[in-house]
Amino acid sequence: MSKRAALSGKYAIVGVSELPVGKFPDQTTLGLHVEATRLALLDAGLKNTDIDGIISHQPRFDPMRDYTLLIAKASGITPTYMTDISSSGEAPVFMAQQAMLAIEAGLCETVLCVHARKGATREGPANVEIREGYDEYFTPYGIAGGIITHAFMASRHMHEFGTTRAQLGAVSVAARKHALLNPNAMMKKPMTIADHAASRPIAQPLHLFDCSLPADGGGAYIVMRIERARAMKNTPVVILGTGKHHVHANLANAPSLTTLGGKVSSQQAFEMAGLKPADMDFAQFYDCFSITTIGAIEDYGFCAKGEGGPFVENGRIEIGGELPVNTHGGLLSQGHIEGMMHVTEAIRQLRHEVEAARQVKNAQLGVVSGHGGHLSSHASLILGRDTR
Amino acid sequence: MSEQTSQSETYLKPLPQKDALSAPFWDALHAHELKIQRCADCSRYAFPPVSHCPGCLSTQLAWTAVSGKGKVQAAVTVDHAPMPAFKADVPYNVALVDLAEGVRVWTNVIGCAPAEVVCDMPVEAVFEDVTPDHTLLKFRPAR
Numbered sequence: 001m002s003k004r005a006a007l008s009g010k011y012a013i014v015g016v017s018e019l020p021v022g023k024f025p026d027q028t029t030l031g032l033h034v035e036a037t038r039l040a041l042l043d044a045g046l047k048n049t050d051i052d053g054i055i056s057h058q059p060r061f062d063p064m065r066d067y068t069l070l071i072a073k074a075s076g077i078t079p080t081y082m083t084d085i086s087s088s089g090e091a092p093v094f095m096a097q098q099a100m101l102a103i104e105a106g107l108c109e110t111v112l113c114v115h116a117r118k119g120a121t122r123e124g125p126a127n128v129e130i131r132e133g134y135d136e137y138f139t140p141y142g143i144a145g146g147i148i149t150h151a152f153m154a155s156r157h158m159h160e161f162g163t164t165r166a167q168l169g170a171v172s173v174a175a176r177k178h179a180l181l182n183p184n185a186m187m188k189k190p191m192t193i194a195d196h197a198a199s200r201p202i203a204q205p206l207h208l209f210d211c212s213l214p215a216d217g218g219g220a221y222i223v224m225r226i227e228r229a230r231a232m233k234n235t236p237v238v239i240l241g242t243g244k245h246h247v248h249a250n251l252a253n254a255p256s257l258t259t260l261g262g263k264v265s266s267q268q269a270f271e272m273a274g275l276k277p278a279d280m281d282f283a284q285f286y287d288c289f290s291i292t293t294i295g296a297i298e299d300y301g302f303c304a305k306g307e308g309g310p311f312v313e314n315g316r317i318e319i320g321g322e323l324p325v326n327t328h329g330g331l332l333s334q335g336h337i338e339g340m341m342h343v344t345e346a347i348r349q350l351r352h353e354v355e356a357a358r359q360v361k362n363a364q365l366g367v368v369s370g371h372g373g374h375l376s377s378h379a380s381l382i383l384g385r386d387t388r
Numbered sequence: 389m390s391e392q393t394s395q396s397e398t399y400l401k402p403l404p405q406k407d408a409l410s411a412p413f414w415d416a417l418h419a420h421e422l423k424i425q426r427c428a429d430c431s432r433y434a435f436p437p438v439s440h441c442p443g444c445l446s447t448q449l450a451w452t453a454v455s456g457k458g459k460v461q462a463a464v465t466v467d468h469a470p471m472p473a474f475k476a477d478v479p480y481n482v483a484l485v486d487l488a489e490g491v492r493v494w495t496n497v498i499g500c501a502p503a504e505v506v507c508d509m510p511v512e513a514v515f516e517d518v519t520p521d522h523t524l525l526k527f528r529p530a531r
Contacts, residue, residue, distance in 0.1 A: 134436050135402075136402075136404060136405040136410070137493070138494035139402035139471070140401060140402050140403060140404055140518075140524055141482055141495055141496050141524065141526075142401070142466060142469065142470065142474040142480060142482060142496070143470070143494050144471055145470045147468075147470070148464055148466065148470065148482055151464040152461075152462035152464055153462070155462040155464055156461065156462045156507060159462075159506070159507035159508070160507075200467070200468075201465070201467040201468075201479075202466075202467060202468040203464050203465070203466050203467070203468065203482075204464060204465040204466075204467065204479075205464070206464075250436070251484055251494070252435055252436055252484075252491070252492045252494065253442075253492070254492075257461065257462055257484075
């Protein structure tokens with residue numbers, strides 16, 4: 001057994017929180033972190049003084065030095081392990097691996113993983129935002145932001161594999177259907193493939209309904225050893241597999257725009273868990289844009305590279321389908337909290353506590369992807385309902 | 389004041405930011421030449437500009453004239469400008485172009501309609517003087 005596989009099942013998630021997703025101009029980003037922390041502690045039946053490890057992710061629109069320490073201080077936590085992950089949208093997924101390793105190394109026993117952001121109602125001094133890196137080589141050409149980055153991915157994917165706009169639409173429609181079943185989702189109106197096709201072009205081949213929703217919100221989860229987790233009040237959700245891979249830092253040096261870090265990252269996670277894609281009851285794939293979901297379905301081995309377009313059609317990724325994807329509505333229709341809600345949704349699905357209409361029946365195993373930067377950051381997480 | 393100066397003052401789009409690393413790239417473009425760093429030790433080309441060769445970590449990097457020939461890796465038509473200064477330009481093309489020498493640049497393909505720019509299309513470099521002091525690297529369909 002590999003060293004990595006020996007860690008499978010040793011750690012579990014015992015508390016989870018989800019803040020309302022929407023527009024909250026009267027809240028601060030730091031305050032959202034503390035509220036997510038408070039609710040996760042409440043859910044777990046723990047006190048702030050029980051937490052000795054804390055992991056957060058530098059909020060892009062409220063960057064401050066030692067952000068994790070600010071959260072700890074504001075939450076009454078005095079950690080012996082603390083780290084700030086700055087790898088954009090993969091961070092909430094990657095945190096689970098870091099929490100597990102910190103406990104394994106004896107640095108701490110109970111780790112809070114927290115992320116919140118205000119992407120809808122930004123605060124602080126105008127135009128304060130973390131630079132992407134190499135900005136000076138693309139902004140003069142009218143290139144900026146994630147939409148164009150992912151439109152490049154879509155352009156190449158459609159060219160190489162014949163992926164269609166209607167297939168992109170199937171991803172957005174599935175996310176919308178799920179959001180309509182989730183009281184904590186921003187989008188409340190149904191969407192059809194025709195609505196998707198008719199939405200205004202933003203960066204073609206991507207249109208408005210291929211894009212995620214800027215949102216305010218946050219969430220948190222708490223990790224501890226499985227033996228301790230079994231004495232807590234909630235059904236433990238066990239960390240079975242984790243992975244991480246980075247192939248490039250920016251699009252100028254990306255070896256591929258269609259096969260990303262998720263390929264190796266998911267292989268690591270599946271190997272660690274001793275599981276395969278077909279074992280999964282659901283997947284929560286980071287869906288900043290419709291094309292990102294299609295790429296992940298392929299990279300994670302649910303189908304061959306290039307077959308993600310046909311895979312998502314005919315309701316296959318909807319609840320009740322072969323592989324329910326983004327059962328909360330995802331970044332596309334719930335709101336963009338950089339993937340934290342993908343993790344919290346997976347935890348809640350495995351605890352069998354989401355609304356009945358979107359509960360994946362008897363869910364035992366699920367996979368979560370985190371993706372960020374210039375298609376450049378990737379982390380994977382396989383979770384399971386504790387079977388003991 | 390010359391007409392050119394007033395043009396420079398009213399150019400509102402982001403301009404190349406020259407620093408110790410990038411100045412030779414932008415200066416070459418201003419002279420209507422395309423130069424890319426090449427590692428003297430392992431012969432790899434590197435872009436964006438680097439202090440060390442990412443392949444072998446050599447610091448022996450020589451600014452080398454390249455062909456300006458390339459192929460479109462990905463092409464996008466921007467309809468909703470990501471920055472206010474580009475609003476008047478929509479729809480416009482943005483592209484990733486792979487140079488024959490093995491590096492990739494962010495750019496615009498000009499000289500044809502945005503919808504005519506497609507993946508794998510052969511293109512060649514053109515130099516666009518956007519202000520008297522600044523030149524951008526753009527591409528047009530290969531002739």
